[in-house]
Amino acid sequence: MPNAILDPTGTATASPGSARPAAARAPRPASLDGARVGLLINTKTNARPFLAEVGRLLAERYGVTVTTRTKTNFAVPEPEDVIKELARESDVVVTGVGDCGSCSAAAAADGVVLEAAGVPVAVIVTDSFRATADAMAALRGAPGYRYAVTAHPVAVLEEEQVKDRAAQVLDDVVALLTQPGE
Amino acid sequence: MTPPDPDEAQRAIEYCYDQGWSDGLPLVPASAPLVESFLATTGKDPDEIIGSLEQVGRDCTVYLAAVNAAMAGCRPEYFPVVLAAFEALMRERAARGGGFQSTSGPAPLIVVNGPVRQRLGFNTAGGAFGPGFRPNMTIPRAIGLIVRNAFGIHPHVFEQATQGVPGRWSICVAENEEESPWGPLAADGGVGGGVSAVSTTLTRTMEFVDNRHAPDPEDVLRDFQDTISRTGSQIFPKSAVALVLCPEHAQMFAAAGMSKAEVQNWLLERSGRTVGEFRRAGKAEVTSRRFGPPGAAGAGHADDGPPRADDEFHPILSGPQSIPIIVAGAKNAAISMVVRIFGEWSGTSVPVGDKQ
Numbered sequence: 001m002p003n004a005i006l007d008p009t010g011t012a013t014a015s016p017g018s019a020r021p022a023a024a025r026a027p028r029p030a031s032l033d034g035a036r037v038g039l040l041i042n043t044k045t046n047a048r049p050f051l052a053e054v055g056r057l058l059a060e061r062y063g064v065t066v067t068t069r070t071k072t073n074f075a076v077p078e079p080e081d082v083i084k085e086l087a088r089e090s091d092v093v094v095t096g097v098g099d100c101g102s103c104s105a106a107a108a109a110d111g112v113v114l115e116a117a118g119v120p121v122a123v124i125v126t127d128s129f130r131a132t133a134d135a136m137a138a139l140r141g142a143p144g145y146r147y148a149v150t151a152h153p154v155a156v157l158e159e160e161q162v163k164d165r166a167a168q169v170l171d172d173v174v175a176l177l178t179q180p181g182e
Numbered sequence: 183m184t185p186p187d188p189d190e191a192q193r194a195i196e197y198c199y200d201q202g203w204s205d206g207l208p209l210v211p212a213s214a215p216l217v218e219s220f221l222a223t224t225g226k227d228p229d230e231i232i233g234s235l236e237q238v239g240r241d242c243t244v245y246l247a248a249v250n251a252a253m254a255g256c257r258p259e260y261f262p263v264v265l266a267a268f269e270a271l272m273r274e275r276a277a278r279g280g281g282f283q284s285t286s287g288p289a290p291l292i293v294v295n296g297p298v299r300q301r302l303g304f305n306t307a308g309g310a311f312g313p314g315f316r317p318n319m320t321i322p323r324a325i326g327l328i329v330r331n332a333f334g335i336h337p338h339v340f341e342q343a344t345q346g347v348p349g350r351w352s353i354c355v356a357e358n359e360e361e362s363p364w365g366p367l368a369a370d371g372g373v374g375g376g377v378s379a380v381s382t383t384l385t386r387t388m389e390f391v392d393n394r395h396a397p398d399p400e401d402v403l404r405d406f407q408d409t410i411s412r413t414g415s416q417i418f419p420k421s422a423v424a425l426v427l428c429p430e431h432a433q434m435f436a437a438a439g440m441s442k443a444e445v446q447n448w449l450l451e452r453s454g455r456t457v458g459e460f461r462r463a464g465k466a467e468v469t470s471r472r473f474g475p476p477g478a479a480g481a482g483h484a485d486d487g488p489p490r491a492d493d494e495f496h497p498i499l500s501g502p503q504s505i506p507i508i509v510a511g512a513k514n515a516a517i518s519m520v521v522r523i524f525g526e527w528s529g530t531s532v533p534v535g536d537k538q
Contacts, residue, residue: 003213005194008203008249008331010241075280076237101342102280106237132283135339139238 023141026115028180029091032062038090038119039066042074042107045155046162047097050124053166054094054173075102077109087117092177096124097154104129105136111147112140122176124169126152146181148172202336203253205326205351212252219258220248224265225537232265233272235282235333238340242268242332247324250331254324260302260317263380264324266532267292267354270382271325273532276525281384282335287343288384288524289350291424292322293508295357295368296378298534304356308512310426311353311519318354326351347387355510361429362509363436370442370506371531378534381506383424384524386415394430394516399438402431402516403448409520410453410505411498413463419473419496422504422523425449429513442507450499458492469496503529 029035037058039051055066067089071078078086086093093114098104104125111123125133127149137145150169157165194211198204210216221228221244228245235241244265251264271277271290281288299306305315312318335341343350359366368379393405410423425445427435435445457469467473469490490496499505506527511517 003215005197006212006214006217006249006252007201008212008246008253008327009334010243010246010332011334073279075283100280101283101285101340102237104342105283105340106280109237129342131339132342136238 021141023112023116025142025145025181026118026120028120028178031178032058032064032092032174035062035064035091036089037064037066038086038093039068040071040078040086040093040095040110041068042071042096042098042103044074044097044099044103046157047154049159049162050097050154050166051094053163054170057167057170058174071106074100075106077106077113083110083113083117087114087119090119093119093121094124094173094177095121096148097150098123098125098129098133099152099154101129101132105132108133108136108145108147109140112137112142112145115142115145120177122173123147124150124173126150126154128152146176148176198253203327203331205323205330207323209253209327210255212249216252216258217245217248220252220256220261221245223258223261223537224535226265226535233268233328233332235278235335237280238334240333242328246332247328250327251320251324254327255316255320256324257302257316257320260321260324262534262536263294263298263302263317264321266380266534267321267382268325268328270380270528270530270532271384273528273530274382274384274525275528276384281524282329282333283340283342284524285342285344286386286524287341287346287350288386289347289353290322290325290382291385291521291523292325292354293357293367293381294354294378295359295366295373295381295531296376296534298378299356299359304354306356306358306360306510308514310355310358310510311349313352318356319352322351322354347385353385355426355508357508358429358510361433361513363433364442364507364509367506367508368531370502371529373531373533379531380534381527381531383506383527385424386522386524388426388519388521390517390519392515392517399434399440402434403445404452406518406520407449407452410449411455413455413460413465415522416460416465416468416498419468419470419498420500420504421498422526423499424521424523424527425505425507426510426519426521427507428511428516428518429509430516431518432507432509433513434516443502445507446502446505449505450501451497453499454495454497456492457490457494457496460496461492469494503527
């Protein structure tokens, strides 16, 4: 009987219970009228004006109130206490802009975790980082998690261009936050 | 002894490729007896968790590190150095954060000090950055395989390097302590007394300084200053470089009466560019007093003052930890390397553990 070749990943021997359970998608409100919108800004260049414009347009269109938070570290998911506070103070959350390797994954992770806490989220990433956002969502138990996409790059845009981008992605954000789905 | 069966060996190697475990090069298929011989070199419990990447929910145990080190081609006796290198790496803020996922694709720079260099046959002389020497090549490869396999960071998925760094997972320098005029890096990292130790940081690339004809050490220092001060690598108000000095440059500075700290301080004061030079390179923000969010990497200035003048000098290094100095290579030409550190060095070294 020859020796087995050992697995270097540690995943083949993991007990079935250690796999992440499927993460629930939060129920959606029928509309955003008068909703409390939490903006979670990941600090990447232009993320702040981008999300601020999304918030301004949502306030204009639906009379939402906006609160703004800043991620402490764009590269990793938010700590549990921040997630809880966000869930308490917001009916829906918009976060981004995931435009790098670690921050796109972290944005997707924040989205999945907030959804499981009952808050609908619109995660915004640039189109260069779909693969890593998809991989993180699947890892967190939400394969196929839907998010909004804007063209890469965002960091080099001028002020008016950022506003245009926010306006362009607005319908997708609204749909993500209000349309029921799987 | 019957020679091994090459066809069987090849099937085993192909099996490892098929599982997605390889970095692209052939792996040594790891068997339980082989991995046991690695584990026998350390007093650590195989189940001990030695590193976690919380964002992907993965841990590395001593056992997984051993499997990956075996697959990388390490000999069992290298394993304590792998463990020390990995511990040192995981002390780096950037490595615990998103470094392995980063578009910058940083490479660990592993520096080995002490008698373990001779005992395990590290190259301490010419060709310090390799190749040609088994411990220097396989130990950093083991770290790369741990990141790939134990942490699950695969290219084009969680690993999003735009171009990456040439030689990523292959940079392990054994300091040329015998020809260095100064103490070893490990002593600067808090492990003195000639104890074998490993220091690790993440780097973005390196650039040589070839200056073999100048008799004046200040001229040579100015040459280093120019290379350190490039705008292209500057993305935060402060940055860090490791100087890998060849013995000839190090001895030249020492002969002029300079300690390692004096070389560091000379360069600390002078490395940088004017505000205007950064502005003309489209990088005015790195000179801004209000760069980045509070507490973020590189946030250097809390105060909000008047705009800075174009001719104001903006120094880019911030202290001895932002310019660690290592002596490596052959004493055959005055060629040194400026290594760009990704983020900052923890400033700490890890002793190579013995079996308890």
